[in-house]
Amino acid sequence: MITLYGIGDIFEGGHGETKDLRVQWALEETGLAYHFHALDQTAGDLDSESFARISPFHQIPVIEDDGFVIAESAAILLYVAEKAGRLIPADVQGRTTVMQWCFAAVSTIAPTLQSIELIAIFDEDKTATKVLTETKKLAARWFGDLERRLEGREWIAHAEFTVADIAMASVLRTIRQMDLMAPFPRIKSYYERCHARPAWQRTLSLAAERLHKPIDQLR
Numbered sequence: 528m529i530t531l532y533g534i535g536d537i538f539e540g541g542h543g544e545t546k547d548l549r550v551q552w553a554l555e556e557t558g559l560a561y562h563f564h565a566l567d568q569t570a571g572d573l574d575s576e577s578f579a580r581i582s583p584f585h586q587i588p589v590i591e592d593d594g595f596v597i598a599e600s601a602a603i604l605l606y607v608a609e610k611a612g613r614l615i616p617a618d619v620q621g622r623t624t625v626m627q628w629c630f631a632a633v634s635t636i637a638p639t640l641q642s643i644e645l646i647a648i649f650d651e652d653k654t655a656t657k658v659l660t661e662t663k664k665l666a667a668r669w670f671g672d673l674e675r676r677l678e679g680r681e682w683i684a685h686a687e688f689t690v691a692d693i694a695m696a697s698v699l700r701t702i703r704q705m706d707l708m709a710p711f712p713r714i715k716s717y718y719e720r721c722h723a724r725p726a727w728q729r730t731l732s733l734a735a736e737r738l739h740k741p742i743d744q745l746r
């Protein structure tokens with residue numbers, strides 16, 4: 528059975544924002560049996576020697592499946608899809624397209640959005656305004672191209688919902704409280720379509736239980 532190592536507790540700002548949620552979402556979509564191993568980041572669980580043995584960077588998410596250990600959320604998503612034979616097409620070209628869009632999410636779009644988030648959190652004295660402006664321009668460039676990709680498409684990589692949608696929607700979620708998606712109606716409705724899925728709603732509700740928070744505070 529799969530064990531998903533994720534967050535039982537973390538600093539307040541991280542509640543509901545952690546990347547174990549995207550993996551749990553995929554597991555909930557597939558119906559694969561799994562156990563959630565909750566780690567308390569505030570108690571130093573991620574720094575323990577035992578966790579370092581399975582997590583190259585002392586980070587969640589990690590899964591262990593009958594002795595097979597894998598880290599990095601996008602790699603885990605692809606593993607879950609391959610194992611379930613769901614959320615990914617069967618043919619090699621379709622599977623590679625799903626990989627392409629997983630990589631696009633975590634290596635093209637996420638770094639830009641994370642930079643915006645980091646500046647918003649840490650640039651208290653507003654000395655990084657030029658960097659922020661340029662980073663927002665880059666985000667608008669990626670979003671313009673995503674908007675184009677979504678023309679006439681329900682899902683990002685394939686006719687059916689795949690793990691690439693979980694990766695992409697989860698990355699977009701990091702900036703949901705900013706107005707960055709507002710000028711892009713296809714991205715906005717794609718984002719809402721992804722997050723309306725029952726498996727995501729279950730994931731959020733399970734996270735709310737773990738964190739002892741009302742679900743609405745995590746939306």
Ligand SMILES: N[C@@H](CCC(=O)N[C@@H](CS)C(=O)NCC(=O)O)C(=O)O
Pocket residue numbers: 544545546547568573585586587588598599600601633
């Ligand atoms: N590239 C990794 C990043 C994982 C990551 O950022 N994990 C965060 C939680 S979302 C973490 O474990 N933070 C605790 C720490 O770095 O000490 C992935 O996509 O899985």
